[in-house]
Amino acid sequence: MNGKTHFMGGLAACAAVETVTDGVDLSPLFYMGGMIGAFIPDICHVHSTIGRKLPIVSRIVSFLVGHRTFTHSLLFVGLVYGIMNVLLPDAYNLQMGLLAGICSHILLDMATVRGVKLFFPFPLRVRLPLFIRTGGKLEGFVRIGITIWLAIWAYQYIGEWM
Template sequence: MTGKTHIIGGIAASLAYAYFSGSDPVILTGAGIIGALLPDICHGGSKIGKQLPIISKIINLIFGHRSFTHSILFLVIIAFLMKTFLPYETVTAGLIVGMVSHYILDMGTRSGIQLFFPIDFRVRFPLTTKTGSMAENVIFSVLALVSFYYGYHALSFYL
């Protein structure tokens, strides 16, 4: 999936989580966007990889793409670090929700993800799409509609 699809996926997931949990949608969504981009730190051409090229190259050399940073292990480590060093539940929740949205979207691609790293087994959905395809554009559009729906309802947090 492209960066824009991961971003809208993080927004949609964060706003839906805010709606159901009653959390602050602005903080949750900001953290969700970062979480939606974070797993691609292992890819130098990604939005986050371009911002942190040295870290991206090191992670890619050690682990490759869509392995460690796309795993449950990475998710647990990030959650632990967030709870330890930045104990704001809404920020942690947004980051984790964004990461999970990224994982789900990448499971919809042909190469899938190594969800159970270090076990060399890739997880993907039975129906997959190619990055940048018309199907991805449809997914993007649906996620945009979901974002508008939950964004509208999440505004009740401020009313």
Template sequence: MTGKTHVAGGLALCMAADTFLLPHSGTPLYYVAGMAGALIPDICHIHSKIGRRLPLLSRAISSIFGHRTLTHSLLFLGIWALIFHIFFAEYTMIRDGLIVGMISHIILDASTVRGVRLFYPLDFRVRLPFYIRTGGAFERVLFLALSLYIVIYSLDTLKGWL
């Protein structure tokens, strides 16, 4: 998936989680964390949005683990959650946004041909039953659908405030 689809997916899943699971009630920091979290797993790809911003870290992670391994796994999500629990326990909206954003990233990448190694370090790839080609026509449709959901959710939330 491209960076813009990941950002839209992170924001859309944060909105859905905010409605059904989490009590953040539209906190902007939660949504910003969700969009950032949607980019973090691609730190293992040197040409990704985050990889280009942090090239030394990206190259190191890529050379040690490869692409779509550790950073696209349940282990990685657990490490992030543990770090926040130990060091930043009071920042729950940032933690939740980051985790939800990373989950959206992993789900979107699981819908590509390569899939993800969700259970890293096990050498087993998880793919959804349908495949999307990165940058292809279906990804553009998916991006538009996610964007439409974001707009509708935002308008509905705005209507509730008025």
């Protein structure tokens, strides 16, 4: 998936978490974390949105682990969670937002032809039964679908809030 789709996916993941948790102590920082987290797994790809912003880090990670391996795995999610608990122990909203964004990124990339190495370091690639080509027309429809769902969710959420 491309950066725009991941961005919308990060927002949608945060909206889904807020719906499930009934908005328990969530703040705008939660959504900011989700938007940032949606880009983090692609640090392993030098031409990605985050890879272009942090080219040296991206080249190192890409060289060490390749694309859609470690940074697209459950091991990575657990490692990020552990690091955030040490570095940001009191930033619950940011932690949960980042994790929601990272998980949405991985799930969206599981819907692509190549899939991801979800159980890294094991070589098994995981993809969803229905998958699309990154950057293709179907990805645009996926992004539009996510955007429509978010608009409906926001309308309902704001309606309850007022």
